Amino acid sequence: MRIGLLGGSFNPAHGGHRRVSLSARSALGLDEVWWLVSPGNPLKPNAGMAPLPARVKSAIAQARRAPIKVTAIEQELGTRYTVDTLRALRRRYPKAEFVWLMGSDNLAQFHRWKDWRGIAKMMPIAVIARPGYEGQAAASPAMAWLGRFRRSAAKFRQRGEWSAPALVTLRFDPDSRSATAIRRADPEWASRLSPIPPRDQITHHPIETGHIVLQDKAEAP
Numbered sequence: 001m002r003i004g005l006l007g008g009s010f011n012p013a014h015g016g017h018r019r020v021s022l023s024a025r026s027a028l029g030l031d032e033v034w035w036l037v038s039p040g041n042p043l044k045p046n047a048g049m050a051p052l053p054a055r056v057k058s059a060i061a062q063a064r065r066a067p068i069k070v071t072a073i074e075q076e077l078g079t080r081y082t083v084d085t086l087r088a089l090r091r092r093y094p095k096a097e098f099v100w101l102m103g104s105d106n107l108a109q110f111h112r113w114k115d116w117r118g119i120a121k122m123m124p125i126a127v128i129a130r131p132g133y134e135g136q137a138a139a140s141p142a143m144a145w146l147g148r149f150r151r152s153a154a155k156f157r158q159r160g161e162w163s164a165p166a167l168v169t170l171r172f173d174p175d176s177r178s179a180t181a182i183r184r185a186d187p188e189w190a191s192r193l194s195p196i197p198p199r200d201q202i203t204h205h206p207i208e209t210g211h212i213v214l215q216d217k218a219e220a221p
């Protein structure tokens, strides 16, 4: 199984997440994309962050009827830093071939992430061009290092070696949608999602089963 991992705050999830995930899936020949809804991005303030269950719920709605699985696995693992999450995922799913997906806004500050070179050595990275961030991403310290490991998407699609470090840049129709714009237009978006189980009632179902991760424990089998 080749799986693209898109980590994010999803505050809230939007059509841009869905579109870039599906485009990356076909460009890279992935079987699935997993959305890792972060309990809290270590570089983002908590202020204005909707509760995790609301963000997971918005992600489930955006991922419907698509080969996208939504998980709050970082909450279960107790990890906040991506490098720790990816290590745990590799241990848990040793046969999966993962690729880390991110928009170019994240590449621009990737050098500030914990052990970012360690992430790059662990699995290939695919960066999706995002309007407004191209210049910053191209000039970033992470790009200066990752640039020498460039690979084409076409090469990637061939079911050959899945080595790292590897950097694939993906350019689809620019998608200017963002969670910031949604929050600005609709600050109360989370209050309209119901019912939302409390945080301690989010469970993580084994991804192999294809089950969605948000479930009220009272209803769990």
Ligand SMILES: Nc1ncnc2c1ncn2[C@@H]1O[C@H](COP(=O)(O)OP(=O)(O)OP(=O)(O)O)[C@@H](O)[C@H]1O
Pocket: 006, 007, 008, 009, 010, 011, 012, 016, 017, 020, 101, 102, 103, 104, 105, 106, 128, 129, 130, 131, 175, 176, 177, 178, 179, 180, 181
């Ligand atoms: N329109 C888009 N084009 C390309 N990548 C995107 C787009 N929207 C989100 N992403 C990527 O999806 C991942 C998760 O994004 P996130 O949940 O932070 O959404 P966001 O719209 O960037 O939120 P915010 O505006 O609050 O920063 C990040 O890697 C981000 O770069």
Ligand SMILES: O=C(O)c1ccc[n+]([C@@H]2O[C@H](COP(=O)([O-])O)[C@@H](O)[C@H]2O)c1
Pocket: 006, 007, 008, 009, 010, 036, 038, 040, 041, 042, 043, 044, 080, 081, 082, 083, 106, 112, 113, 114
């Ligand atoms: O590991 C880090 O140091 C780190 C620093 C900043 C962001 N991240 C991760 O980057 C992903 C994108 O976050 P966001 O908030 O831009 O959607 C999400 O999975 C975060 O946990 C990770």
